[in-house]
Structures are given as C-alpha cells and as structure tokens.
Amino acid sequence: MRNVAIAGFGQSHFVKSRTDVTFPELVREGATLALDDAGITMADVQAVVFSMAPDALIGVGHGERWCVEAVGAQGKPFMRINTGGATGLTAVQAGYMHVASGLFDVVLVAGADRVSEQLSAQSMLNKMWDTGYERLYPLNTITMLALSAQRYNDKYGATEEDMALVTVKNRRHASLNPYAHLRTPVTVDDVMATRMISWPLKLADLCPSSTGAASVVLVSEEYAKKLNTRVAWVRGIGQCAETIWMGDRVGPAALQDHADADSLATAMQRSYDQAGVTNPREQIDVAEIYAPFSSVELHVIEAAQLSPLGESFTRMAAGEFALGSEGTVVNPSGGTLCTNPIAVTGLVRAGEVYLQVTGHAGDRQVQDASVGLASSIGGDHQFYASMVLANHLEEIS
Amino acid sequence: MFPSAAVVGAFSSPYAARVEDRSLEEMVFAVTKGALADAGLTIADIDAVILSTHDQATGRVIESMVTNGPSGGVDRDVTTLASSSEHALCYANLRILAGQSRRVLVVGWGKPSEAVDPSHPDRLTAEPFFLRPLGFRSSVAAGLQASAYASRYGLDEGALAALRTSRARASERMHGLPDGHFDTESDTDVVAWPLTEADLPRSCDMAAAMVLVHPDEVTSDQTAAWITGLGWATDGYEIADRDLCDLDSLRVAMKMALRGRSIEDFDVVEMTELSTVGSFIAAEAMGLASVGAGASVVSRTTPAVNPSGGNLLANPGNVAGFMRLLQAAQQVRGKAGAAQVEPMPRSSVGVATHGFAGQGNAVLTFGASRNEV
Amino acid sequence: MSSSTSSRIVPAPVNAEPAFFEQTWDLQYRHALGETVGGFMQGLRDGQLLGKSCPSCSRVLFPARSFCDRCHEATTDWVSVDTSGTVEMFTIVYERFPGMLVDAPYVLCYVLLDGADTAVCGYIRGVDLTDAKEATKRIRTGAPVRVVFSDAPQGKVTDFWFELAD
Numbered sequence: 001m002r003n004v005a006i007a008g009f010g011q012s013h014f015v016k017s018r019t020d021v022t023f024p025e026l027v028r029e030g031a032t033l034a035l036d037d038a039g040i041t042m043a044d045v046q047a048v049v050f051s052m053a054p055d056a057l058i059g060v061g062h063g064e065r066w067c068v069e070a071v072g073a074q075g076k077p078f079m080r081i082n083t084g085g086a087t088g089l090t091a092v093q094a095g096y097m098h099v100a101s102g103l104f105d106v107v108l109v110a111g112a113d114r115v116s117e118q119l120s121a122q123s124m125l126n127k128m129w130d131t132g133y134e135r136l137y138p139l140n141t142i143t144m145l146a147l148s149a150q151r152y153n154d155k156y157g158a159t160e161e162d163m164a165l166v167t168v169k170n171r172r173h174a175s176l177n178p179y180a181h182l183r184t185p186v187t188v189d190d191v192m193a194t195r196m197i198s199w200p201l202k203l204a205d206l207c208p209s210s211t212g213a214a215s216v217v218l219v220s221e222e223y224a225k226k227l228n229t230r231v232a233w234v235r236g237i238g239q240c241a242e243t244i245w246m247g248d249r250v251g252p253a254a255l256q257d258h259a260d261a262d263s264l265a266t267a268m269q270r271s272y273d274q275a276g277v278t279n280p281r282e283q284i285d286v287a288e289i290y291a292p293f294s295s296v297e298l299h300v301i302e303a304a305q306l307s308p309l310g311e312s313f314t315r316m317a318a319g320e321f322a323l324g325s326e327g328t329v330v331n332p333s334g335g336t337l338c339t340n341p342i343a344v345t346g347l348v349r350a351g352e353v354y355l356q357v358t359g360h361a362g363d364r365q366v367q368d369a370s371v372g373l374a375s376s377i378g379g380d381h382q383f384y385a386s387m388v389l390a391n392h393l394e395e396i397s
Numbered sequence: 398m399f400p401s402a403a404v405v406g407a408f409s410s411p412y413a414a415r416v417e418d419r420s421l422e423e424m425v426f427a428v429t430k431g432a433l434a435d436a437g438l439t440i441a442d443i444d445a446v447i448l449s450t451h452d453q454a455t456g457r458v459i460e461s462m463v464t465n466g467p468s469g470g471v472d473r474d475v476t477t478l479a480s481s482s483e484h485a486l487c488y489a490n491l492r493i494l495a496g497q498s499r500r501v502l503v504v505g506w507g508k509p510s511e512a513v514d515p516s517h518p519d520r521l522t523a524e525p526f527f528l529r530p531l532g533f534r535s536s537v538a539a540g541l542q543a544s545a546y547a548s549r550y551g552l553d554e555g556a557l558a559a560l561r562t563s564r565a566r567a568s569e570r571m572h573g574l575p576d577g578h579f580d581t582e583s584d585t586d587v588v589a590w591p592l593t594e595a596d597l598p599r600s601c602d603m604a605a606a607m608v609l610v611h612p613d614e615v616t617s618d619q620t621a622a623w624i625t626g627l628g629w630a631t632d633g634y635e636i637a638d639r640d641l642c643d644l645d646s647l648r649v650a651m652k653m654a655l656r657g658r659s660i661e662d663f664d665v666v667e668m669t670e671l672s673t674v675g676s677f678i679a680a681e682a683m684g685l686a687s688v689g690a691g692a693s694v695v696s697r698t699t700p701a702v703n704p705s706g707g708n709l710l711a712n713p714g715n716v717a718g719f720m721r722l723l724q725a726a727q728q729v730r731g732k733a734g735a736a737q738v739e740p741m742p743r744s745s746v747g748v749a750t751h752g753f754a755g756q757g758n759a760v761l762t763f764g765a766s767r768n769e770v
Numbered sequence: 771m772s773s774s775t776s777s778r779i780v781p782a783p784v785n786a787e788p789a790f791f792e793q794t795w796d797l798q799y800r801h802a803l804g805e806t807v808g809g810f811m812q813g814l815r816d817g818q819l820l821g822k823s824c825p826s827c828s829r830v831l832f833p834a835r836s837f838c839d840r841c842h843e844a845t846t847d848w849v850s851v852d853t854s855g856t857v858e859m860f861t862i863v864y865e866r867f868p869g870m871l872v873d874a875p876y877v878l879c880y881v882l883l884d885g886a887d888t889a890v891c892g893y894i895r896g897v898d899l900t901d902a903k904e905a906t907k908r909i910r911t912g913a914p915v916r917v918v919f920s921d922a923p924q925g926k927v928t929d930f931w932f933e934l935a936d
Contacts, residue, residue, distance in 0.1 A: 123869030
C-alpha cells in the first residue's frame, strides 16, 4: 500500500465564539494555517475533503458547498464527510484514502465549527434518535453519556471523584496548549463543586461549545520527499460502527456493553493490526483520544488497551497518563474535554499527534514521541475511527 | 489503475411518489438486502459500508445513525459522505484502490415526502446572509441558469417539449406506469422564469444500494459493470462567478473520467437533469452537443441518453445522481429492466449533478467486460 | 487595480458592535413509521408490550423492530413482554436544557423487561430526586421495576413508564 503522511496542520485558537469572521472565513483560516505549515499553497492542492458534522450546528444545509472558495477547491474534486462527532478523524482517513488510491499526491482536509452559535444544541441533537421510539425521550449527548458513566461506575467501582481526576489532568495539559479553549487548571474539589447536569455528570465533567477551524495536508511519499520537512506517516487506520440502540448494549444478550467502548476497541485494534502495533502500552507514546466528558476518557483509555478494563482511574490516580509521567501520555493537548469544535475535533486529534511525533508540540511536547494514536467517536457512541501515526516507516517496536 | 472496481450488485426501491407505508429504515433495509442478493453475497462478505446522507431532507439530525443498522453497518467499517450521494460511490472506489477494502456496500436514499414542505430543507442550503432572505432554492438557481442560456442562445421550444415528452414516456416504461401517467403538457405554471413545473424535476421517494468489489473479487456467478473511469469536481458556491451557460465542474469531471476517450465511444449515457434547459447545458459540457446547440441532445440516439427517463419525472432528492450512476451500471450488466438498451451496451457513462445550478458533478464510466477500458 | 477603482477607495467602515443574523429553523416533518412500529403502538393501546424476535440470533427486540441490525435479518414473531423488569442504567437530569420535552429533575433509564433481550428507554417516577445521593441509593443498576400505564394513552411509547418495585 502507498505510504501517506500528514505534512501540515493548522488550528485556530479555540474560543467560545468568533464575531469577526463568517463560517467560510473561519474555514479558510484553518486551511491557510495548514498550507503554511506544509509549505505549500492552495494551487498545489489537488483534492479537498471537507470535515463537517451536523448541518444544524452551522445553520446551513450542505454548508460545505458554501465553503468551496474558502478552501480554494473551485474546479477540484471535493467531498464532505459527516460521521457526527467522529467526523474530523474520518475526514482525515478520507484524505488518506485519496492519496493512498494513487489518484492524488496532495490533499487538503479542512473544516470548522461554531457550536455556541447553536442556541438549542441539545434539543437539536435529540433528533438524532429514531422517530418511532427514542426521540420521544429527552435523550441528548449529555444524557446518553451520563447513562454510560453511571453504568461504568457501577460496574467497576469508580466514583465522581475518579472522573474529576480526568478533568484535573486535562485542564493542566490545556494550560500548556495555547490553542485550547478551557485552560484554567482545576482541583478535584473545584470539579465536585460545579452544578449537577445529568447525574453523575457535573458541569466540569463536560466539554465546552467551541468555535474554531482545523485542517491537515496529506501527501504521498514522493511528495513528502520533495517537501523535505518532518512528517507524520499514517501507519494504520480502522473504523467500526455500533448499534444505535443503547438498550442492546446491556443485559445477557448484549455483545457490547454501554459501560465500555467495545466497538472503539475493535476500531483501534484494526488500526493497530495495520500498523503492526502489538503492545499499545509499550509502543504508543502519545494518545489523543476523543473524550468529550471526563467519564468517557476512562473507558477510551481501556479501549485503547492502555489499561486493563476497569483500571484506568486507579492508574490515573497513581499519576499515569499525565505529561511528565512514564508510559503513554493521554491527551497532552487537553483533549476534547477542554476544546470541542464538534466538526473538527477528531481532526485536531490527528493534528496534535502530528505535532507530537514531529517534535513541534511546544510546552505540551511528550519527550521523544515517535508513535501516536488518534481516535474519535460519533453518534451515541456509534461511529468510531482510529489512526496510528509515526515519524518513521520502520517496524514499530 | 482501471478498472478500479466492479459493480456486482445493485438494487433500488420501486418508484413511488410518496412511500407512506414503510419507514425510512425499512426502505433502506430492503434495498441493502436486494443489492446483496443481486451480488450473491451476504452482509458478512462486506468489509466496508459507505452511506450517503442529507440530514434535513428527512428530518434526522444525523441520518446515518438510524440508517446504519438497516445498511448492515453494525460491527463494520462505516463512512458517511454528506455532500452528495455520488461521492459515496467515488469514495468506494478510493477505498478499493487504496487497498483498504475488497467488497464495499454503498447505500443512499431520498425520502422528500417526509418533509411537509420539501422546499424548506432546500432553502436552508442557501447561504444565510444574502441568498436566503431572497428565498433562494434549487428551482430559482435553475431558472437563473435557464434564463442566462435563453439570453445567449435562445430557447428551442420544440426541443424542450420533445425532451419533456421523451423523458415522461421513458419514465413511465421504466417504472411500470401507464402511458400518460406523467402529465407534462398542462403543467404550465411558471416556477422560475423561463422554467415551468414541467421543466423541473418531480419529487419521489427512493432508496438504492450498490455492491462494489475489487476487480479480482468478481466471481463467475456475478454480473459485473467494470468501472473504467472516475472523476468528480465542484465549482465555487458564488453563482455570479460562474458562467451559468456552462458546467465547468462537469467538464473537469468528464476529463478525469474519460481519460482521453471520447463520449462518442460510449453506447449509453445516464445524466442528471436539473431542468430541461439544464439538460441542454449539461449535454454541451459533456461534449454531446456543440456549444449553443444543446437542444440537439433530444434527437441523439448514439449514445442513447437517459433511457431510464432520468430524474425529471422521478427525482428522489439526495439520490438523484446516485440513480443515474446505478442505471448506467445496470445497462452494461443487462439489468436495466424496461429501460434496457438493445443490443446490450458495451460501455456507459453516468453523470451525477448536485447543488445550485449544478455546482458539483461526478462521472463514472462503466464497461461490460474487464478490458473495456 | 484600475485607476477608476483606485479613485474610489474609502476608509474601512467601523463596526460599533459585532453584526449577527438570527434564524430559527422551523422545519416540519411527517415521518412514516411503518407497520412494525405501528403494530407496537396498537399493542400499547390494547395494553400489551410487544417485541419481535430475530430468527437468526433469537433475541426478542423490544420495542418491536422490523429487522435485527446485528444479523441484518427481518424479524419474524411478535412476542409479548412482561411488565416487570430490571434497571440496567440510569441518569437523573437536573439541568433545564432549552427546548427539552419535560421539566427537570427527572430520571431517564433503560430497563430490561422480563421476556425481552433489549432494554427500553423510559422514565422512573415516584422517587424524591431532590438529593441525588439519597435517590441513587434506591435507583441503581439491578433495581427491580414495574411498568405503569397512562390513564390517557396517546399511542406513543411514552404511554408507559416505570416505578420502583421494592
């Protein structure tokens, strides 16, 4: 298979809202930053993949059509990916696919989100579920994950304080990341004092509504040689989808458990198999793994096999997964918990790993990071994408 | 690199102006089962599912969530394309060319009947600051395009009437409807000058699925349409920056897909028609007619154009383009039903168009045998 | 730039305030539910809780569905499910989200009813929710519940909810 690399990444400084630019202008900001980072221009780009989650978050149906000029795609092959929250990483995989096919050498993947402009986001997101049954209940992204958190805590004996450890770790990381949205360090007591949203999830367990753009440039091996810059090679990709029915993920007849992220584990294993990763705890230096809530990071760490099931929180309490610790560092950027521009949050995961393995992650740099994992989740824990990146093409050991 | 893949299974739901006795999920389930059966495969044989969605059209904020299950996507690698259904087919080719998948299921649907006012989701695709306050929508864009063409070249009313009639009769044959079912002569209300009701696509509900496999995966039991060319492109959104009498993105997509071959080399063309006048414009952009002479497409017999009747009388929203590609594939498989061109075509071209005044286009070419490249 | 344009250059306008465009999407839909969901609703009106079974994995899918997404097969038999069951997972919603369907606080949960192989979403009513710590001593994974039917059914899945059975 053809070798493909990420040769450039750009991201906005994420904030709650931007009143200085329209949506296409914001997209252009991210695209330009990525092109500059790769050392190329829009004229060099041969095809574009647009990363955009629900239209309703932006308020324009087929909003990607509005943004063609913003990414210099007039007259070029252009398509848009939407896998809900997983969109950004699926879009990077789609960009990979364009180059790996042999049809293109230089592909731009770009997008943006402005979540806070959607004033009734949770009511809108309720309409993800089926019209016959579940839409009649106030299911939304918060309640669906509160159910998972309650079940995980019950299954493994985790507490709200254990969840709070994730927020503490990630806020400290975000304080070192100038692009992150929520950057104020917090203590466990601070988290516990925030208001209860949907038990056991409190306000500080949840991601913010972020605004900003992100973009990557993917190139073929021949083109990477011409660019002569440090790149992150895509070593393995994987995806897996789960049933929409959360009620099927409980009980004796279930194959997956809503407490865990079993289908994510499958997606990650597929990417590990392609990459030749045989021992994730030893071989993955940095993991930017999508987790919009503190509780979610606990089971995605386990899905990545960075911890046995049910042990992520005790290990985190012992200092694992944090910048400066031995072993895999999880979400050194602060992760989705601190910055969530939904349409591109999965793209930022890949971009952050690219920064890490090319040694450009500034104060949040994981020392000698060489192999990284990026993942994303969409729907009601339904669509999963995973990608292994490395700064070399040799066997991963 | 070509053939990039082969279509070995295809299935679409029977024509219905409105499907009210089945849910969207049930329609999708039926066509997925049908396409798999046509390929002689089961879902267990599939290693990737590609969905194509347009959320507001059917009122699901993330359509793929409810349609993934019926598409056989549980426990499988699933990607969703949301820019237009034809991109799902393009992407399937990329996955196979990249060596990431061997057997791919591509699923799309359009159920505009579920929107109380189907023009409403359409109007939401207009950018909000300048176009939406004007009530901009697909029919208005088509009207602007037709008006630009009329100003430059004039309109051949006889050819337009002949096109309407030809498509209506072909659609009736294709979908097993009585002669005269589609009345095109009394729909003279102007919608967006110079286009009347009869010049614009008529909505219907339809779901469709196709199975694409790596060329080496085709078995002797399967009937294949070999994908011999692939191209797609999108124009800028700003309609005033485009020459509306042309479809630049279609020219680019055709050039990519034809790979040096001539449109005259093909036996059948299935193309999307955003309006009757739009058909003339597309024909010129495709090289089926010289510039300004698009009306001549009505009388072309080689290649045969839109033997299925196209999408003017049966426009299933999101999958209008997908269905053209499906029909083009079915022609070289000998499975085009009442629309089958005889003798069986050796090659075909499918053209899928989307967006205001045809902003985006995708072209796939098909061959009846592996070496028809 | 042409000389006629350069003679037209003016200073950039200054915005005193950021500019906004406000819009509400007011989209209306009429979703076909199909015979299976329709059949479930009819069963509810008759006081029955109906699932359908998959011929391949034998699971009873509740509420009734026309196909099994695990096996990709059409379901076959209609199966009656009991009004007793167990809580599999739950949350207590305290936040008042704009545009949501009910007033907080309320319990949203999934219950595995006896006879079904999949759990159904629903409310647990009749528990004091003022103090989450106290409430979650009673509402927990494994708690037995019973189904309660509405006196004024509307042919919707919300015509029933749950109460703790202990």
